[in-house]
Amino acid sequence: MQFDMDITVIGAGVVGLAIASKVARQGRNVCVVEKNKTFGMETSSRNSEVIHAGIYYPQGSLKASMCIEGKEMLYELCQRNAIPYKKLGKLLIACDDKEIGQLEFLLENGRKNGLEDLKMLSAKEIKEIEPHIEARAAVLSPSTGIIDSHVLMKYYAEKADENGAIVSYNSEVTAIEKVSDGYNVAIKEPENSFSFRTRVLINSAGLYSDRVAALAGIDIIKTCYKLDFLKGEYFWVGNKKNTLVKRLIYPVPSDKSEGLGIHVTLDMCGRMKLGPNARYVGKIDYMVDHSQKKSFYESVVRFLPFIEYDDIEPDQSGIRPKLHAADGSFRDFIIRHEIDNGLPGFINLIGIESPGLTASPSIARYVAGIVDDIGI
Numbered sequence: 141m142q143f144d145m146d147i148t149v150i151g152a153g154v155v156g157l158a159i160a161s162k163v164a165r166q167g168r169n170v171c172v173v174e175k176n177k178t179f180g181m182e183t184s185s186r187n188s189e190v191i192h193a194g195i196y197y198p199q200g201s202l203k204a205s206m207c208i209e210g211k212e213m214l215y216e217l218c219q220r221n222a223i224p225y226k227k228l229g230k231l232l233i234a235c236d237d238k239e240i241g242q243l244e245f246l247l248e249n250g251r252k253n254g255l256e257d258l259k260m261l262s263a264k265e266i267k268e269i270e271p272h273i274e275a276r277a278a279v280l281s282p283s284t285g286i287i288d289s290h291v292l293m294k295y296y297a298e299k300a301d302e303n304g305a306i307v308s309y310n311s312e313v314t315a316i317e318k319v320s321d322g323y324n325v326a327i328k329e330p331e332n333s334f335s336f337r338t339r340v341l342i343n344s345a346g347l348y349s350d351r352v353a354a355l356a357g358i359d360i361i362k363t364c365y366k367l368d369f370l371k372g373e374y375f376w377v378g379n380k381k382n383t384l385v386k387r388l389i390y391p392v393p394s395d396k397s398e399g400l401g402i403h404v405t406l407d408m409c410g411r412m413k414l415g416p417n418a419r420y421v422g423k424i425d426y427m428v429d430h431s432q433k434k435s436f437y438e439s440v441v442r443f444l445p446f447i448e449y450d451d452i453e454p455d456q457s458g459i460r461p462k463l464h465a466a467d468g469s470f471r472d473f474i475i476r477h478e479i480d481n482g483l484p485g486f487i488n489l490i491g492i493e494s495p496g497l498t499a500s501p502s503i504a505r506y507v508a509g510i511v512d513d514i515g516i
Contacts (some may be wrong), residue, residue: 154343155494156297158504164303175312186458210502230284233275372416382412
């Protein structure tokens with residue numbers, strides 16, 4: 141059978157572009173299809189832009205291993221290619237005795253994951269490096285940083301192009317049909333519809349990845365691939381308060397929260413942001429609820445006593461693709477070749493939330509290995 145493409149990647153977020161840049165090479169016809177007008181318009185550009193260390197994730201999980209491997213790869217990538225980043229470091233703080241116990245658990249978990257640079261700090265040691273915050277104890281993570289995610293995605297897109305891949309924007313996948321040795325993919329554009337055939341199909345559609353899996357014929361309920369939308373909002377801090385911290389400041393995550401708690405980040409321009417919060421929503425919208433201002437203020441004033449209510453203003457929001465376990469337990473990234481579901485050559489990436497940005501080069505290498513094993 142004649143194929144139009146050897147490899148097709150659905151989704152031009154940071155992970156899809158990283159994969160395309162890795163799998164594209166001479167002798168392969170590779171394309172990326174993206175429903176939006178340019179790359180990274182959703183989860184990839186609406187986040188904290190943090191290069192995570194790998195403290196939180198269970199030992200042996202893809203999230204842990206790919207975060208730690210991806211972090212080192214990402215720093216090297218930034219240095220080699222002038223991608224803006226700052227290795228600011230991070231304080232994971234405890235504000236009371238109960239939280240110190242949780243902090244000790246996270247410190248041990250991070251060390252089990254191979255993080256040898258973590259250090260427990262006393263209240264006095266915290267004051268020496270961050271005099272304007274209040275905390276009883278903290279874990280210092282020197283390898284945590286921030287990155288310009290837009291420049292990173294631009295690098296991946298340009299690398300994919302140099303390696304011969306093409307990226308088609310405003311191209312929404314509407315149907316997937318299994319054919320002999322490959323897939324027929326139907327595309328809808330603003331003024332046109334067409335289909336093409338590809339030998340390998342990689343689903344990196346982010347918020348819509350469960351829908352793409354369903355289009356390919358997978359029962360997303362039976363396989364537990366169904367996603368929920370977890371919205372996170374950000375507020376920024378004005379009145380020149382952004383100079384009062386030098387590192388990222390994270391509270392101990394609450395047992396009742398789906399996220400890491402409202403934390404303090406600095407962007408590449410030096411702006412201080414608070415967030416994200418975490419709440420489930422039934423549809424995607426990026427409006428920031430101004431009524432959340434009070435809860436943001438109350439969440440951070442206990443460890444940022446210099447913050448006043450009028451210092452914070454709405455900034456942006458993002459949506460995370462959240463996989464849920466029935467018992468509320470941890471869910472790992474889903475990255476798998478669906479050959480056992482009768483779909484050889486179809487590779488699913490589902491539930492790629494944080495630390496997806498950090499893990500992007502590691503995920504790309506992993507998927508490229510699957511593609512090589514398929515024999516493309």
